[in-house]
Amino acid sequence: MIILFATAGSGNCFKAQLLMRQLEIAHHTVMVDVIGGETRKPAFLRINPNGTVPFLLLEDGRGIAESNAILWYLAKGSHLFPQSTFEEAMAVQWMIFEQTKLESNISPARFFTTIVPERREGMEDRILAWQSAGRQGLTRLDAHLRFQDFVAGPRYSIADIAVYGYTHVAGEGGFDLDAYPAVSAWIDRIKAITGYVAMPDLAQAA
Ligand SMILES: N[C@@H](CCC(=O)N[C@@H](CS)C(=O)NCC(=O)O)C(=O)O
Numbered sequence: 001m002i003i004l005f006a007t008a009g010s011g012n013c014f015k016a017q018l019l020m021r022q023l024e025i026a027h028h029t030v031m032v033d034v035i036g037g038e039t040r041k042p043a044f045l046r047i048n049p050n051g052t053v054p055f056l057l058l059e060d061g062r063g064i065a066e067s068n069a070i071l072w073y074l075a076k077g078s079h080l081f082p083q084s085t086f087e088e089a090m091a092v093q094w095m096i097f098e099q100t101k102l103e104s105n106i107s108p109a110r111f112f113t114t115i116v117p118e119r120r121e122g123m124e125d126r127i128l129a130w131q132s133a134g135r136q137g138l139t140r141l142d143a144h145l146r147f148q149d150f151v152a153g154p155r156y157s158i159a160d161i162a163v164y165g166y167t168h169v170a171g172e173g174g175f176d177l178d179a180y181p182a183v184s185a186w187i188d189r190i191k192a193i194t195g196y197v198a199m200p201d202l203a204q205a206a
Pocket of ligand 1: 007010011012013034039040051052053054065066067068099
């Protein structure tokens, strides 16, 4: 059986968990204590030399790091994979946007605001910079979603799952999602899709 190495509270790990639920992919989950430093220890680095979760270990021993690569691999051939070459290109475009403009700002702002607020001291300027850059990303996403229901085109796909991972919990990073009505309406559309599961509670974050 394939194994997903994950940690609670992570939008990147949640992407893989949501997709596997919606595609009903049998798997085993191994929880990794990121805050306790487990991803930096030799035992985990032997599994994933990149030192990150999510990490997908296939039955034949090969592995895949990077949440969006995991989505791509698992969804290929399913109804959640982009259905045309253009939609594929749009999915790549927005999955890169997610990593460079959204996740890279929302995730650290949320980390120091909600997950480890005790480590916030001295980080105030960086948090403000992440929030400012993240707002620019959300503004761009909002403009995009005013003209189409889903990120890569007319259908829900892995591009939505990728972008949703951190966007829907941006409030925990000090962002006001009400300021982005098209994003908020898209979040509601995603929550209504068959097989939707909520992100594991932050209380379980390790
Ligand atoms: N770009 C990567 C980011 C992965 C990542 O940074 N994961 C965090 C948890 S959300 C992690 O494993 N951090 C552990 C560390 O940096 O040691 C992805 O999309 O999977």
